[in-house]
Amino acid sequence: MSEPNPGPAQGPGSGPAAARPAGTAKDRVPSSVPRGPVKDTGPDDAAKAGGGTGGGTGGGTGGGRRTRASRGGIRGREGLAGWLFVSPVLVVLGLFLVVPIVMALWVSLSDWNGQGSPFSSGVDFVGGQNYEPLLTKSGLAQSDFMTSLRNNAYYVLFVVPLQTVLALGLALLVNGRRLKGKGFFRTAYYFPAVTSSVAISVVFLFLFSSSGVVNSLLAKIGVDGPAWFADPRGIIHLALGALGMNTDAPPAALADHAVGGLSLWDWISGPSVAMTAVIALVVWTTAGTFMLMFLAALQDIPLEVEEAAEIDGTGRWQRFRHVTLPMLKPTLFLVLTLGLIGTWQVFDQIYVMTKGGPGKTTLTPAFLSYQSSFINNEWGQGSAIAFILFVIIVAMTLLQRFVLRDKDEARTKADTRRAAKAARSGSGPTTGAI
Amino acid sequence: MSPQHQPADAGTAANTGDKHPTRRADKRTRPGGGLTRALGYTALVAIALLYIYPFLIQLATSFKTDADATSHPLSLWPTHFTTAAFSRLADADYPRWFANSVVVALFVTAGRVFFDSLAGYALARLRFRGRGALFGAVIAVMAVPGVVLLIPKFLVLNQLGMYDSYSGMIVPLLADAAGVFIMKQFFESIPVSVEEAARIDGASTFRIYWSVVLPMAKPALITLTILSFQGSWNELPHFIVSRQSPELNTLTSGVASLVSGQLGDGNQYPIKLAAALLMTIPVALVFFAFQRHFVRGGTAGATKG
Numbered sequence: 053m054s055e056p057n058p059g060p061a062q063g064p065g066s067g068p069a070a071a072r073p074a075g076t077a078k079d080r081v082p083s084s085v086p087r088g089p090v091k092d093t094g095p096d097d098a099a100k101a102g103g104g105t106g107g108g109t110g111g112g113t114g115g116g117r118r119t120r121a122s123r124g125g126i127r128g129r130e131g132l133a134g135w136l137f138v139s140p141v142l143v144v145l146g147l148f149l150v151v152p153i154v155m156a157l158w159v160s161l162s163d164w165n166g167q168g169s170p171f172s173s174g175v176d177f178v179g180g181q182n183y184e185p186l187l188t189k190s191g192l193a194q195s196d197f198m199t200s201l202r203n204n205a206y207y208v209l210f211v212v213p214l215q216t217v218l219a220l221g222l223a224l225l226v227n228g229r230r231l232k233g234k235g236f237f238r239t240a241y242y243f244p245a246v247t248s249s250v251a252i253s254v255v256f257l258f259l260f261s262s263s264g265v266v267n268s269l270l271a272k273i274g275v276d277g278p279a280w281f282a283d284p285r286g287i288i289h290l291a292l293g294a295l296g297m298n299t300d301a302p303p304a305a306l307a308d309h310a311v312g313g314l315s316l317w318d319w320i321s322g323p324s325v326a327m328t329a330v331i332a333l334v335v336w337t338t339a340g341t342f343m344l345m346f347l348a349a350l351q352d353i354p355l356e357v358e359e360a361a362e363i364d365g366t367g368r369w370q371r372f373r374h375v376t377l378p379m380l381k382p383t384l385f386l387v388l389t390l391g392l393i394g395t396w397q398v399f400d401q402i403y404v405m406t407k408g409g410p411g412k413t414t415l416t417p418a419f420l421s422y423q424s425s426f427i428n429n430e431w432g433q434g435s436a437i438a439f440i441l442f443v444i445i446v447a448m449t450l451l452q453r454f455v456l457r458d459k460d461e462a463r464t465k466a467d468t469r470r471a472a473k474a475a476r477s478g479s480g481p482t483t484g485a486i
Numbered sequence: 487m488s489p490q491h492q493p494a495d496a497g498t499a500a501n502t503g504d505k506h507p508t509r510r511a512d513k514r515t516r517p518g519g520g521l522t523r524a525l526g527y528t529a530l531v532a533i534a535l536l537y538i539y540p541f542l543i544q545l546a547t548s549f550k551t552d553a554d555a556t557s558h559p560l561s562l563w564p565t566h567f568t569t570a571a572f573s574r575l576a577d578a579d580y581p582r583w584f585a586n587s588v589v590v591a592l593f594v595t596a597g598r599v600f601f602d603s604l605a606g607y608a609l610a611r612l613r614f615r616g617r618g619a620l621f622g623a624v625i626a627v628m629a630v631p632g633v634v635l636l637i638p639k640f641l642v643l644n645q646l647g648m649y650d651s652y653s654g655m656i657v658p659l660l661a662d663a664a665g666v667f668i669m670k671q672f673f674e675s676i677p678v679s680v681e682e683a684a685r686i687d688g689a690s691t692f693r694i695y696w697s698v699v700l701p702m703a704k705p706a707l708i709t710l711t712i713l714s715f716q717g718s719w720n721e722l723p724h725f726i727v728s729r730q731s732p733e734l735n736t737l738t739s740g741v742a743s744l745v746s747g748q749l750g751d752g753n754q755y756p757i758k759l760a761a762a763l764l765m766t767i768p769v770a771l772v773f774f775a776f777q778r779h780f781v782r783g784g785t786a787g788a789t790k791g
Contacts, residue, residue: 129691130612130613130614130691131612131613131614131615132614133608133612133614133691133692134608134612134613134614134617135608135614135616137604137605137607137608137612137691137695138604138605138608138609138620140597140601140604140605140660140661141601141602141604141605141661141663141666142605142620144601144657144658144660144661145624145627145661145663147642147658148635148639148642148657148658149627149630149635149663150627151638151642152634152635152638152639152641152642153630153634153635153638155638155641155642156634156635156637156638159637159638169641169645170641222533225526225529225530226530228526230523231526236534237530237534239773239774240534240537240538241533241534241537242773243537243541243770243773244537245716246712246715246716246769246770246772246773247716247766247769247770248719248720248737248738248741248762248765248766248769249720249722249738250720250722250737250738250741250742250745250762250765251741251762251763251765251766252762253745254741254745254758254759254761254762255540255541255543255544255759255762256540257745257758258543258544258547258555258559258755258758258759259540259543261559261753261755263556263557263559264559265540265543265559265560268559268560269560336536336537341713344709344712345709348705348706348709351705352675382671386667386668386671390664393628397632399632399722399723400720400722400723400738403722403723403742404722404742404745404746407746421634421636422636422723425636425637426636426637426726426727431637434637435634435637438634438636439634441634442630442634445630446626449625
């Protein structure tokens, strides 16, 4: 995937922008439009708590001051309705997400052993003692944790780009306007995504078993398939071996230097053969879900916009690059973010298929945290792992937001509102202009 | 770039030869369209095969004997047709797991679609103090790895007396941040003008949400329904920590225990695949029922009217 640049001024994901007359699809929206009020509405946090004018999406900030005076009553009722509307979600998420997080934080800093309540008097604050064996003290806990980080990093590195590209590709293919059998293909690709991960894992256990489907297919073309879920060899090691390097005696520079309890040689192993089977499963499964998200976004692009571009003689690639992709940006952001968040939490497949094996090469932080707590009764350490994982995921999300931040967004949104307003007041051209 | 983009490139190349304005506008007669389409279809069919074949294998294998499954993994027809796997499942706890999964999924889906869309609408449209902070919280909650919560979720449920009960299995799943996020994104893409008209007519906020906005949000609601049902049906970790009684096993936790060796000797792929097959069927039915509701361009006509 090429990195999506801020495209033309078409408002990403904003309806009114889409409703803009097709004829102006190429023209930038009139720069003569005054941009005064834009500055006080940021792209995302348009309606900050304190801001009286709020309403980044409301009736337009331009008239904010005036409407506040005349619509005070409505505003008050809206506030009440707003809180009422979010309250069910707030209660459930608060009680079963936020409160538990606080408890988990405490457990990770305490010596709670799983007996009784973690808030009872016998449980003491131990500071970073649960974190030390994972991060700084060399030993089994550290090497296990670092191994799980390595495994998951390779997993993310393969799964996120593959599933995003596959999903976008599938969406573009299926979205073809004159395509016959559209529904059939969409169904076929999305179907695995609605299926239980446990069920799919069972199927893949069979497909990749040593005498299974994949190896039988490989045998037909004369390839001796590996014993997938029993093969701990890293694929980068295998590739280096194929290039002639003696992998049994790796270069001393790599073998003798250890970072975090793992030798550099171990760090560069790549995903193990067993992990590649898990990666194949996950990409195959999740692409359908993300395809639907892209598809929904593609279908929100009005025909008029595409047709206008087509009539203007733009090529398909140009149309994709300058018309479609910019409009898909919010979805792309959503897909990448959900992908990054999801892949760092991989648990079900590991739980069902490998339990971290072979040779700990499919051990992930999520599974390690479960294993430490529920199986080895190392509750503090399990929670500590979970918290480090939490930090990793938050960092990924922030990075993602930063990278995809669109400087033009504020301006675009304002233009969008103007266009919508103009259309509403009847002074602007209407959608049916073509 | 992925191979899927090749057709598009081919189309571009073919297009450059055609400069006549009237022909350019008429898609059907555009030269090169045939080649593009052929390439597109080839890619579509090849990938479709990759997606359908595993399920056919699964279907066939669940009617095979153990020996047949191991020696002929590729064959789509059992040499000795047997329903032994299914009768063994029917005699075990499988029907019970199935019923549990149905109950949980129905409640969770209804709850999520309603609560998430309510909250999504409020965050997208209603102006109230703390909205920005709330949305920030939703984003933050989305980033919380569920596995962080395994231990303390168990503690909270225990504290509330909900552990090892249906309520403990259902209530924590009744709302999800990702659903709220999806709904908010979608509501923001709907033109405000329609709502404003309703507001001027004096409709209440809930009424605007219920009769004006929700019908326009159909595509997103259907997506959310599918995602919620799929999510609750898929859910495994929560059912590992929210219950312990075997009679509260859902299909996921039940089949997972089946796979990790409750069956005794041998691979026993037919019975495992049969268990997986049966748990796939209800999702498949719901999915096919909702599929045809996908509507192109939910907002296309909204501002015209």
